[in-house]
Amino acid sequence: MESCNCIDPQVPADDLLMKYQYISDFFIALAYFSIPLELIYFVKKSAVFPYRWVLVQFGAFIVLCGATHLINLWTFRIHSRTVAVVMTTAKVLTAVVSCATALMLVHIIPDLLSVKTRELFLKNKAAELDREMGLIRTQEETGRHVRMLTHEIRSTLDRHTILKTTLVELGRTLALEECALWMPTRTGLELQLSYTLRQQNPVGYTVPIHLPVINQVFSSNRAVKISPNCPVARLRPYAGKYMPGAVVAVRVPLLHLSNFQIYDWPEVSTRSYALMVLMLPSDSARQWHVHELELVEVVADQVAVALSHAAILEESMRARDQLMEQNVALDLARREAETAIRARNDFLAVMNHEMRTPMHAVIALSSLLQETDLTAEQRLMVETILKSSNLLATLINDVLDLSRLEDGSLQLEATTFNLHSLFREVLNLIKPVASVKKLSLTSHIASDLPMYAIGDEKRLMQTILNVVGNAVKFSKEGCISISAFVAKPESFRDARIPDFLPVLSDNHFYLRVQVKDSGSGINPQDIPKIFTKFAQNQSLTTRNPAGSGLGLAICRRFVNLMEGHIWVESEGIGKGCTVTFIVKLGIPDRSNEFKLPFVPKVPGNHGSTNFAGLKVLVTDDNGVSRTVTKGLLMHLGCDVTTASSSEECLRVVSLEHEVVFMDVCAGLDGYELAIRIHEKFTKHQDRPLIVALTGNTKKVTKENCMRVGMDGLILKPVSVDKMRGVLSELLERRVLFETV
């Protein structure tokens, strides 16, 4: 300003200029004062403004500038010194503040600028997030579609429905023009069009499987875009104007049950695939989007799974049906078998009774006929009849026995019997036959063979007789030797009996019987056959009509039932053969001996038991019973001496007496007497047998009798038949304890 402190005349020409300056200054001041007001107002309104301090500064600067210009208004006229001072002060202040502000702005402006950059950055970020949200939403849509599709596909277990539904749903979701499924044919060389979306019944288009485009699709598990012109995509005559829609193909693995191994996923090479072809609508300019392709891939996998489930279900249904059929068939077979068994049992039962009865009649009457007077010719005829009917009876018995054996319904009896006497009997039976054929018979019974054994005596005898009988039958000359001994454990490890594992125990022993003959022998090749029933040994030079072929089969069954083993050795034709068998028998201990059942021998026409002259002594102090017993024994032909007291008995008894019967139910002390008799004959081997007769079983017991050395105990009353049986048994076995 060109004002100065000297007095200046006011130039009226500059009045206009002065006026304008005056007004401008005034307005500047006004503006300068209102700007901070506005600032304050807006800053107050805004919540966030980090630069308050700067604002204050700026405000101060502007206010001071405004003040300066305001004060300037007064300096246009003559002004006093105070005004000048104020003006100067204002200017100085303004200068300070503006410099400070200018300095401050240097710091602040970059900050403000960076805020702008951040804002731009955030905007970009927001745009990106928006984009991603869009993507996620799309994916979710896809997922929803897939779930829905899967649900539709998996809601059924029927293969056709699965496939049809797949196509329908895919078509709907993706708005397809056409969707088709090509399945491999049975030969595996072609793909056949099986299902389509729009066409109702696809006529069997087939396409060879080794097209390059198909290989391309099959080799990857992704949906592959293929050309609309390839054979699999050209399903309908091209009807569009511009261009056909884009086509995508994907493979659908077909899994078989056999493809799955445990811990192992099926190998790719064994899989077969179907081809699913999807076509977008033509003329739509739509393209396949990635998410749509993904959808298609997922669906294809799901379809594979659903199909395999359906296949498994079909399989199991089929298996179940098959099982049911089999069950029905088995049931029927079982019922038929039961009927057959029942029929056979009925038949056997009938045969048992109905056939045996007439047989017995024939045999009995023929034997009676034999006794009468006949001419030589008639005698011959009767003998033949007798022989044949005996054979027939034996055959019937054998067959019945065998079927009972096979049934398993045959059970061995277990009784205590005298082993030595069994062998004696066998020898007695065979000796006559052998001597007729001029065969010599030797037997060797081991000395350590127990006297008594527990087992089925009848069947054992049958077995031995059969074996020995065969030996005699098939030997024309020479000798037959029978040996019996207790089998030692070492002999069990025999190469000939590999399966035989005997169990040794305390109350059993194994009896080994060997029958050697020097007869016609058997060809070693035929040996396995001889135990089979009905198989005749054809190489025999003498056709034996008596052999029904069942004998050895039955023997083997019996031996097996007795937990034993039987086998045959022969060196060849003409060299004889050896039959050996081992059976398991029980060892009776003291208590077992008393379990001997009293089995009297067949009463009646028992001509062989001849008690003529058998010397017996009857001791009884009851006269009546003494007389009765004496009469009984005399009736049987014995030579009876009586004694009425123990003393008399001891006086009279001698070695000539074979049996001493003493009645021990009366006052006679039988036990004492028995001991005394023993004492009398201790040195002699063949002392009389001492038998107690009693009607009272409480006082007289087997234990007591055995203790004093008695050989027998019989219960009164004794009938004639019983006495007969008692005597024969006593003489046979040298012991007889009746069970009470």
Place this chain on the structure above:
Amino acid sequence: MYGVSQLQRQLAQYTSSLFEEGFLDDQFNQLQQLQDESNPEFVVEVVTLFFEDAERLLNELAKALGQENIDFKRVEAHVRQLKGSSSSIGAQRVQKVCIAFRNYCEEKNVEGCLKSLQEIKQECSLVKSKFETLFKMEQQLFAAGGSVTR
């Protein structure tokens, strides 16, 4: 004078009645079986022997039971003998009473013993008369020339 067949029939009827009434049991049949040509009078002998024995035993029993201190052991011994004899010839009713008698002896029941003794005496005389009748009939049959059918 009856015919042989009539006599036979009569004898058979009488014998079976004895069995039915329980006087005799199967043991008697056995006895009869023992009678043969070598021993033609067997049955009669045995029966006679029995009655002699029975009389003796009954006397002994009466004496033993009449004493003050009854020796039950002795009584029992006698009864046992009698039982044995009666069972040997098949006199069933006598045998049954003997069994009851023995039980009383074991119980030392004097009254019971005395009662049984009376019963036995009764039964013995009964069966004796039955036997006598039987033998007489047999003799008649033999005299008429027939034989007893067994």
